[in-house]
Amino acid sequence: MTVPVIQLQQVGKQYEMAGETFHALSDVSLDIHANEYVAIIGPSGSGKSTLLNILGCLDTADSGSYLLSGNAVASMAENQLATLRNQQVGFIFQSFNLLPRHSVLQNVMQPLVYRLMSAAERERRALAALQRVGLFEKKHHLPNQLSGGQRQRVAIARALVTEPAILLGDEPTGNLDSKTTADIMQLFDELHRQGHTIILVTHEQEIADHCQRVLRMVDGRLVADQRKQSHAGVLESAEQSMLQHTNNLASATRLLV
Numbered sequence: 001m002t003v004p005v006i007q008l009q010q011v012g013k014q015y016e017m018a019g020e021t022f023h024a025l026s027d028v029s030l031d032i033h034a035n036e037y038v039a040i041i042g043p044s045g046s047g048k049s050t051l052l053n054i055l056g057c058l059d060t061a062d063s064g065s066y067l068l069s070g071n072a073v074a075s076m077a078e079n080q081l082a083t084l085r086n087q088q089v090g091f092i093f094q095s096f097n098l099l100p101r102h103s104v105l106q107n108v109m110q111p112l113v114y115r116l117m118s119a120a121e122r123e124r125r126a127l128a129a130l131q132r133v134g135l136f137e138k139k140h141h142l143p144n145q146l147s148g149g150q151r152q153r154v155a156i157a158r159a160l161v162t163e164p165a166i167l168l169g170d171e172p173t174g175n176l177d178s179k180t181t182a183d184i185m186q187l188f189d190e191l192h193r194q195g196h197t198i199i200l201v202t203h204e205q206e207i208a209d210h211c212q213r214v215l216r217m218v219d220g221r222l223v224a225d226q227r228k229q230s231h232a233g234v235l236e237s238a239e240q241s242m243l244q245h246t247n248n249l250a251s252a253t254r255l256l257v
């Protein structure tokens with residue numbers, strides 16, 4: 001078995017508030033492998049965003065250990081961590097977080113600014129990412145000239161442009177209507193089929209239904225980790241039961257003749 005892209009061991013995060021210690025995360029242990037499609041669900045305040053921010057190296061744990069693609073995050077210097085984050089993680093936020101005065105193309109090129117590559121190469125990669133989310137034609141628009149769903153597609157292209165090991169979304173469809181949510185989920189499904197590892201925080205059951213594994217948080221603890229049968233597995237068992245029916249039918253026919 002390959003090394004998991006994410007390995008958390010007994011991770012904790014606490015905040016001191018008015019002399020009291022509040023445990024936002026307690027004892028979270030978890031492995032996620034390449035090409036898993038994971039939903040993180042749970043009540044408001046249960047620690048979902050705290051966990052996702054740690055996974056995306058936007059925040060650090062206070063205890064326990066976190067290995068991202070085999071790299072121990074806690075022992076890294078700030079600039080090493082920034083590089084690792086830039087290479088390994090694509091983050092997608094509920095509120096899109098696009099630069100308002102920059103074009104769609106400039107927004108998508110932005111994570112490549114720190115890479116040693118020519119401007120032409122940055123542009124080529126950004127255009128390819130826009131093509132993947134179906135927004136090539138809108139490359140010169142400003143974010144406020146786009147619909148909510150299109151803005152989120154730009155944010156997904158920006159997350160994809162660095163070809164990260166994992167895509168993380170914190171309620172990525174939280175600001176979208178149900179039709180647009182369905183479109184964006186189709187895009188995540190497609191990215192998953194293409195081999196991406198996807199982890200989405202969500203309040204919505206329909207979104208969790210797209211994922212193959214559902215992690216449930218309550219009071220900062222991981223209380224359930226449920227894996228669903230894959231679509232391939234479902235098809236396989238349907239095929240097997242059809243075969244069984246055909247065999248039964250054949251033996252019944254033999255008895256009759």
Ligand SMILES: Nc1ncnc2c1ncn2[C@@H]1O[C@H](COP(=O)(O)OP(=O)(O)OP(=O)(O)O)[C@@H](O)[C@H]1O
Binds near residue numbers: 015042046049050
């Ligand atoms: N900087 C902070 N200082 C103090 N407490 C914090 C801080 N950040 C988060 N918390 C607390 O940690 C807990 C978990 O917060 P988190 O944002 O992870 O919840 P969540 O599950 O994402 O909730 P929601 O579904 O509402 O987004 C909350 O009770 C929150 O108040």
Ligand SMILES: [Mg+2]
Binds near residue numbers: 048050
């Ligand atoms: Mg949250």
